[in-house]
Each structure stands twice: as structure tokens, then as C-alpha cells.
Amino acid sequence: MRAFTYERAASPADAAGAIATRQGAKFIAGGTNLLDLMKLEIETPTHLVDVQDLGLDDIEETEDGGLRIGTLVTNTALAAHPRVRRDYGVLTRAIVAGASGQLRNKATTGGNLLQRTRCPYFYDPNMPCNKRKPGSGCAAIAGASRQLGVIGTSDKCIATYPGDMAVAMRLLDAVVETVKSNGETRAIPIADFHRLWGDTPHIETVLEPDELITAVTLPRPLGGTHLYHKVRDRRSYAFALVSVAAVIQPDGTGRVAFGGVAPRPWRVEAADALLPQGAKAVVDRAFADARPTEDNAFKIPLAERTLAGVIAEARS
Numbered sequence: 001m002r003a004f005t006y007e008r009a010a011s012p013a014d015a016a017g018a019i020a021t022r023q024g025a026k027f028i029a030g031g032t033n034l035l036d037l038m039k040l041e042i043e044t045p046t047h048l049v050d051v052q053d054l055g056l057d058d059i060e061e062t063e064d065g066g067l068r069i070g071t072l073v074t075n076t077a078l079a080a081h082p083r084v085r086r087d088y089g090v091l092t093r094a095i096v097a098g099a100s101g102q103l104r105n106k107a108t109t110g111g112n113l114l115q116r117t118r119c120p121y122f123y124d125p126n127m128p129c130n131k132r133k134p135g136s137g138c139a140a141i142a143g144a145s146r147q148l149g150v151i152g153t154s155d156k157c158i159a160t161y162p163g164d165m166a167v168a169m170r171l172l173d174a175v176v177e178t179v180k181s182n183g184e185t186r187a188i189p190i191a192d193f194h195r196l197w198g199d200t201p202h203i204e205t206v207l208e209p210d211e212l213i214t215a216v217t218l219p220r221p222l223g224g225t226h227l228y229h230k231v232r233d234r235r236s237y238a239f240a241l242v243s244v245a246a247v248i249q250p251d252g253t254g255r256v257a258f259g260g261v262a263p264r265p266w267r268v269e270a271a272d273a274l275l276p277q278g279a280k281a282v283v284d285r286a287f288a289d290a291r292p293t294e295d296n297a298f299k300i301p302l303a304e305r306t307l308a309g310v311i312a313e314a315r316s
């Protein structure tokens, strides 16, 4: 690990200001992703601004009946919150399908949204990787791509966004709230938050370097049956090959989002309308532009079977 300096910020403005004034500085929250990447020297921040003392760890009701989740709310606290369990069950289910109890105790809402891909070549500094080292090439495209993306990918990078929580947040139309060092605030719909890789796979979100996530808001509840099915190589402690988040209403209408298949949680609103026609109709529409590799083409029929299981569970 490279040497770095460290400070604990006392307010969101201090934290954003400290990043803006130090070249190579980064925020650190739970540290469960960033520290691993620093040990491998994939991330080499010169200065860490710890955001744990910012007091952004409450979950509050919003005026329209939704919830505002402070960025430092841990995954454990969010999944266990009574309003989340009652009204946003898909979020609880997605969070507890991720990582381990110990990791969820440390992992924060903002940090979880910003976790980096699990492409094996990204984690191997000896291999070319356009995301780790822009312009160096992509070892995965002609390599072992079983875990990687089938849609929304590019000729430069076929990695996936690996998280679970964000798939449920995308389904629920969450909004990411931020503040920059100049005090400017933004409310970014989660649909626009994670970028498609395109020619610049090292730029993963629309955040500016000095932009701090302060909260995530959820709109008022949708009702219906909330489900999250995650298919992985081991029953626990593994990232999704494919996951399906869904809210299904008693008449069979609803919404669907997929994880483990694309650079961001994958939802095609036009496909939601096809839910009453069944899993094949939804997946045919949601994956119409897919460009799978030979290794990972199985993810598309797997997404269909996983969604069929979700629909069957909602009916039972």
C-alpha cells in the first residue's frame, strides 16, 4: 500500500472542500472496498477524507411519504429499518443478499453505491484493463468473461456494476443527493447516476471528484409484492451472476430491474409493461440490444428463468 495522509472531516462542506484542495484525495466511509483496492495499489489516493463523523446517519420520513437515507447509514441499519422492511421490502431483500453480516455492519449507503466492479482482470495489476489504466486494453473481452456484462457494455469494457442494493434502488426510482465544495447541491435520479462505460470506462458515475453523496431519497411506497432473487456461484458471500428485483401488483403488473448483467442496475421501463405477458416477453425487451460473449450468453436465459421464479413467487 502506498503512503497517504488522513483526516476526519467535521461537516459535509469541510469534507468536499478538503477533497477539492488536495490533488489525489478521496473520501473514505466504511473502507470495505476502498482499502482493498489501496492494498492492491489499484486505487492510490494521496489523502483520505474520512466522512464517518458527518452525522449523515439518519433515516427520516420525507414530506411526500418517502424516506431520506443518510449516506452513512450502514447496510445493516438500512435493511433492518421498520419502514424499509414494511414498505420497501425489495431493498431489505437486496441488501441482505449481499456481502456478509460483518461487511454490512461497516458498509455505508454511499459507499455501497460507489463500489467498483469485480471484473477479475481489474483486480490483477499484471493484466491490461482500460478501467484501471485507461488505454491499456481489455483482457476480459477475449478472456474469461463468464461473470461479465451482456448489455450496456462497450468495445472498451464489458465489466458489470456488482452491487445488490442499487438494483433495488433503481427499481424504486431513488434519487441521490449530493453537495460539492462550492456548496452547490444536486438531486440525481439513480437512473442517471451510474454511467454506461462507453470509451471512458474509468469514469463510472456522474459525480465530480469533490462531490459528496449526502443522502438517498426513496419516493413514496409502491405497494405490491417485493422480491429479490440473486443467482450466484456460491450460496453466500458471492456477487450476482444475475439478480432480479421486482415489485409486482396483485393484477400482475409491476416493475423489474436486473443486476449482474450491465455497467449499471439494468431497468428498461418499456419492459415493465410486458410483465403480465410473462418473463420471456420482459427479458426479450429488456435484453433486446444485448451483446453477450460466448462465455456469458447463459445470463440471458438465466435472467428469464430467475424472473419466472419471481413472478411465480409473487402469485403464490
Ligand SMILES: Cc1cc2nc3c(=O)[nH]c(=O)nc-3n(C[C@H](O)[C@H](O)[C@H](O)COP(=O)(O)OP(=O)(O)OC[C@H]3O[C@@H](n4cnc5c(N)ncnc54)[C@H](O)[C@@H]3O)c2cc1C
Pocket (backbone or CB within 6 Å): 026, 027, 028, 029, 030, 031, 032, 033, 034, 035, 036, 051, 071, 097, 098, 099, 100, 103, 106, 107, 108, 109, 110, 111, 112, 113, 114, 115, 162, 163, 164, 165, 211, 212, 213, 214, 237, 238, 239, 240
Ligand atoms: C468479500 C466481499 C464481498 C462482498 N459482497 C457483496 C455483495 O454480494 N453485494 C454487494 O452489493 N456488495 C458486496 N460487497 C461490497 C460491499 O458492499 C462494499 O464494499 C461496501 O458497500 C462499500 O461501502 P463502504 O462504506 O465500505 O465504502 P468505501 O470502501 O469507504 O468507499 C467506496 C467508494 O465510495 C467513495 N465514497 C464513500 N462514501 C462516499 C460519499 N458519501 N460520497 C462520495 N463518495 C463516497 C469512496 O471514495 C470510495 O471510492 C462485498 C465486499 C467484500 C469485501
Ligand code: SF4
Pocket (backbone or CB within 6 Å): 117, 119, 120, 121, 122, 128, 129, 130, 131, 132, 137, 138, 139, 140, 141, 148, 156, 157, 158, 159, 201
Ligand atoms: S472488462 Fe473492464 S474492468 Fe474488466 S479488464 Fe476489461 S476494461 Fe478492465
